[in-house]
Amino acid sequence: MPEVRVAIVEDEPPARAKLRRLLASRAGWRIVGEAEDVAGGTALLRDAAPDLLFLDIQLGAENGFDVLARTAPPHPLVVFTTAYHEHALRAFDVAALDYLLKPFDRARFAQCLERVAARLAERSGDDGGADDEERLRRVGDLGRAGRLVRLVVHERGRARIVPVADVLRLSASGNYVEVHTRERRHLVRATLSRLAQRLDPGEFLRVHRSHLVRADFIAATAPHAHGDLALTLRDGTELLLSRRYRALLPADWRGG
Structure with missing residues (x-):
């Protein structure tokens, strides 16, 4: 060289x-x-x-x-x-x-x-x-800047690149965001709102002030109390979609 x-x-x-x-x-x-x-x-x-x-x-x-x-x-x-x-x-x-x-x-x-x-x-x-x-x-x-295509997470002093295509859901955790993939959970020092601004809203749905979910990772929806919806994800995780964000779902997912 x-x-x-x-x-x-x-x-x-x-x-x-x-x-x-x-x-x-x-x-x-x-x-x-x-x-x-x-x-x-x-x-x-x-x-x-x-x-x-x-x-x-x-x-x-x-x-x-x-x-x-x-x-x-x-x-x-x-x-x-x-x-x-x-x-x-x-x-x-x-x-x-x-x-x-x-x-x-x-x-x-x-x-x-x-x-x-x-x-x-x-x-x-x-x-x-x-x-x-x-x-x-x-x-x-x-x-x-355009949409995020990768997230940078830090583990044991090293920067690890996580493609957004691998992300299934994100959840707020204090000053961090938990990034869930099929293999593991990572932590990113950021706010969920900031990441939501950079993620494609056609791919990631805001289902709660503390949760973003990849749309095609949602397996089922069911009515819940007070106009909320219960979401079942493809890995069996259950989340509550608050009434505030219900309008963001595709119309045929919302039920009556």
Whole structure:
């Protein structure tokens, strides 16, 4: 693999030092510059043209997304480094290749570099980078982002990607949302309302202020007290559809 040019934008000196140490132990990875704020980061990307950018999200009063929004494509591959997992959804919306949740260890960092190397190898053989650049152009307009196609969950310090196509239902749980798939249950630090805004309403029905359910996962409905409906899901789970959300069901599902 050709030498990989690496840039680091991180406002904490110890975090920059850790990245330097980890990269120094691996041949073929060369740091071409460091910055500690958005202004320095934008200048670094413009002048050094790195292949890979390690980018902290929290940069004083600004954030790492501003670095990308203020620089023109082509952009390098981006790996976000942060102690705050709630930014993960936005990170992958702008085509981040990886998301290192601090504190990460040497093994997790090695996994990240393997992913970078694989992606660079793909880019050398096709024009896949064009797709990444197109998504990065949307960084300044995420408020109007399209439907979610994946959720990012964090388990034991690792980011796991859960395709929305695998999600059967979601339920509010304090400051988190429980994401249920056929295999297991995951936790995402988000609000149900926020996720509902990004999910296709034709696929996911709001059946209660605490529940979203994939429409084709509903097996049966039955009348319940006070105008509510009892829902039976295909795995046998029973939920109550409150009268407030009954109008969101297809008309032929509501009964009398």
